[in-house]
Amino acid sequence: MEIYFEFLQEYGRDLITDLERMEVNEPNGYVLKGTVIVNNKGVPILLSIPDEFPRKLPEIFLQNYDCLGFIPHVEKNGKICFVQQEGVFFDQDFPGDLLLESIKLSISTLEKGESGENRFDFIKEFESYWLGQPNIILSDSIMNLNDKVKLITVWKSVKGHRETLLASDSQLEAKRHFEKVLKQDFKDAKPFTGIYIPLENHDGIYPPGYDDNWTASKLRDVVFNHINVGNKNKIYKLLRNKLISTNPGFIVISIPHVDRNTTLIGFNFTLNKYKGRPNRRKSHLKYWMHPLHHFSGNTKLLPIHFFRHNVDYMRIRGGAIPVMSSRHVVIAGIGSVGSRIAMEVIRSGVNKLTLIDPDVLSLDNIYRNELGADKVYLRAKNKEQVSTQPSMKTRALAEEIKAKFPHVQVYELPNTLEEALIEELIDISEVDLIIVATGDSSGEVFINKFLQDEISAPPTVFTWLDPLGIGGHALLTLNKNRTGCFKCLLHRETLYGPMVNKASFAQSGQNFVKTMSGCSSAFTPFSSLDAVQTAVLATRLAVNVLMGKEEDNPLLSWKGNAEEFLSSGYKLSSRYLKSTVEDLYTYRYHYKDDSCPVCHKRI
Template sequence: MNELLLSAARTHGLARPYILSSEELTSMPQQHGVPTQGIRGEIEIEGQTVAISLVLRFSAPCCLPIIFVQPWDKFGVIPHVDTDGYVCFAQNEGLIIDPNRFEEVVSTSLGRAIAQLRAGARRENSRDFIDEFLPYWNRQKEILKCQCFVEPSNEPKLIQVFVQGAKYTYVCDHEADVRAYLSGSETIHLTQRNALYVPLPIGTVIEPPHPDAGWSPMEATTVVSRCFDSRTAKKVSMLCHKLTKSEELVVARLPRTDGSGGALFGLKYEGVGKTHPLAGGPTPTALTPVSLSRCDRALLLPRGGANVDLHNKRVLVAGCGSVGGFLSVELARAGIGHLTLVDYDSLEEVNVFRHVLGRKHLNKKGTKAELLSKHISDNIPYMDVTPIPDRIEQAIKTGKADLSTVDLIVVALGDPTTELYLNRLAGDAPAKFPPLVFVWVEAYGIGWHVQVSNNAHEGGGCLECLYTNMPGDQSGLHCRASFAEAGQEFGRNFSGCSGLFIPYGSTIAMHAALLAIKSATDVLTGRELGNPQLSVKGSSSAFTEMGFTLTERYLKNTDVDLYEHRYDYVSPACAVCGDRP
């Protein structure tokens, strides 16, 4: 292996290469991985001689070698070189390395690192600072940290900063943004002050400050204000009239090279005179850099995989049990911004193994709807969650649940009687009702089902169709989608009538919830224009071991068959959506 390293060093012209001793390896920076062996040699770049170390980590040859340059700032602050000399020559994610051609891997790495240094020394890659500015900014010592909700607009503006002693907590356009982020779960009791937001023009190149020295107040002011065009300067000057404290925060935006997004960084001036430094006032006495952690919804939602288009949608979830619990949390994560959760039931010990709310919620006051609302607000930003601790029928009847403001209802009651009632209400006044997504699981996890109603732009179909017998069938109320044969009793009883439950596991509830979320989001985004009935088969072994009987529908169909026939359940004789005389 050492020979391999020396060979790479020779190939790339490292002078006087030698194998690093174990003491030398131990004294190297460890945070990029513990070095196990390595070489060091010298190279001249742009007339300056630097030492290059190439070390292998424990997991070599399944990872790239690490390359350090010493001294790190021999060429000034240049892109892709960290203060410990670490040279970033490749992305660490999204790579596949061929361990069988490790010699090539090492040689290529060294070649790229040297090329990176050379480009830095020649100031050829200074633009890389723009797209990668924040890591360089944030490595400054004594930096303040603050959550940022400021929309990175193209105009200078006044913004708000929440101060807690010497610390900044939030910086935002409006207090409401912070409240929305907190989903109403925390109360803000902080001092609020004006601050300045300044966008720098596209194409601005700023060399980040030296991490040890930082910028002086004068340097900072110069760096930022020299980028202003006259219009911006004028606007900034006007805004600065309102900024008269001795301590002032400036949030600057450095756009990416393509003009999108960009890096936001903060400058905290102290000892500000009567006129703001950016309006030509005297140089403040001190400057502290501020690291801004962006929490605005335009960045957070897509970054977390949520759908921004869904964020203004309003979904009512009827039933906050096992399925409804997972479903509500995941609807929020999918990007739905407004949830109304309806359930009158309370969380009990017997629920914890299959409910998203675990043991710690057991002794809390409130219904499942209330506890779940709190759980979502506490954990997921930008949520507007309203609990209605009532039965869904009652909530609709009394107007507590205002359906006119709801885009979709997910029904996870596991109670066909109430579900059919809701379906009929929608059938009676289709225009007043949003689309409905019914979801349920079957005993012992033999399957899970979703039924979309009141969404069809063409073709009918509703939950009632599933309970409409075909001619010659006299099975009555039995659901046609069911995998369990009619006339069997599945409720298990541990403590008298009140302890009756239908056995199925948490994963089944999750599967059902996911299927319902897919349907709900498809309906809300217009990808689903019909009223499909989706069924997925689970394992039947526990069910049949208990001596229960499966339907032909379960036995004869694969999941693919079931999916292909998802619109074929529609019954012309349906009392709700069928052909009416």
């Protein structure tokens, strides 16, 4: 470590002066102190070089954390957050340069903070500063945030030394959160009324300093200077009617960012009694008024930090697309490919799903399915006894979805898609997308023709696998009144020969079905990774359709390694042999048959 002290003395003189070694009791690392120049001011800093350097960056601290005032990116212990390390690569081959660059970035961060250039970073990091306050209270929140003042309920449950708070605007959702997420009995939770206040802008709003809390006066200044007239009148009305003067009470505030994100903070308070003028009953005891009232007295506010679990926030945090929440998707065939697609379309933001499959979940197929052994059997209760029975795939996957994503609406149909269409078990005019992952070519021919004949049919994705990892496919049809359908892929190589799928990577006329214990155990060989890759291909296509990004009906294919396929004695198709990965995408619309009797009749 001494080498870094000598390096900075020789090459870092323009950045750091008065460099000294420090004797510290920490078991790891090497600490130096010195002075850097920030906007023409000498500022004492500490430079901590860990034993893992340069694999781990040095830490740089202000010796007095508030020597430049309260500025962004300086923690209470003086640590300067000069870089976001996630996703950033550092050149470890030149540790000296890395050390100098860390000091430069720290100085730049301090200069921007002291000059006010990065003051808006306070808003971006508001919740981090808020969490650092003394006496902070932690709470979950499942409130739906909007631009209207509204009453909310804060549910409080105390078990031993453990206190749980949950802010909600729906008792049903609060019950579900307590029981499904927190694993607590909702009967133990007591409700308290609170108020939610959305601010219009963040101008002039800064988090409190590390040793400060907002007072009732500060709270009123922030609220009434940053809300519109309608919301201001709503607050006055609630105060007059004493609808928010519960004891204890709660206030929740949302602060908008410039990047359309939102900060959520809260307050807990108790309306204490005080001795005032006697009333008609000659009682001198009265309560201080609500802290939003100008005569609130010495009401003390305790800050609340919210862990946000409302659906919209979690979707965006997980990469979901907000517009997808209103979409209804039907998935037919929820085996190895369809079960994965179901989970991923939900993660993309879809909030309404219909699952169609007539089969039961088999224990010998769980290594290729999203579901595990715990879903193979279902406990059934009657008046006499409790028994087990095989689970339908639709029921098993619906339960899995509801356990992981309790807000999603899931509908089950233990039928074939053909039955569901013929018997009108689903209203296709209310569906945004159908995904067919049955692996049943004959059934898919019927489904394709049926939907092509229906005026109200939604866009439909057909997806399937080739055997032994050589590839997978996803075909879109019925999109934006364009031609191209499943029938376009089918042709006869000879006058009376069987129908052949020209998208296939396997040469026609081969049998890939394997059995392990007779005909009842027949299956097509492919791995779970093959199913996942096909599910990803189909899901990305589905998302593009639901977002309106796909203008036509493409045939998309992924091409895998054919080594196992060939070693098993099988032959590849000319499409596999002649097409590069780039060709498969470039010519994704070239499969269309201009004489197709199905999709061209529709146009």
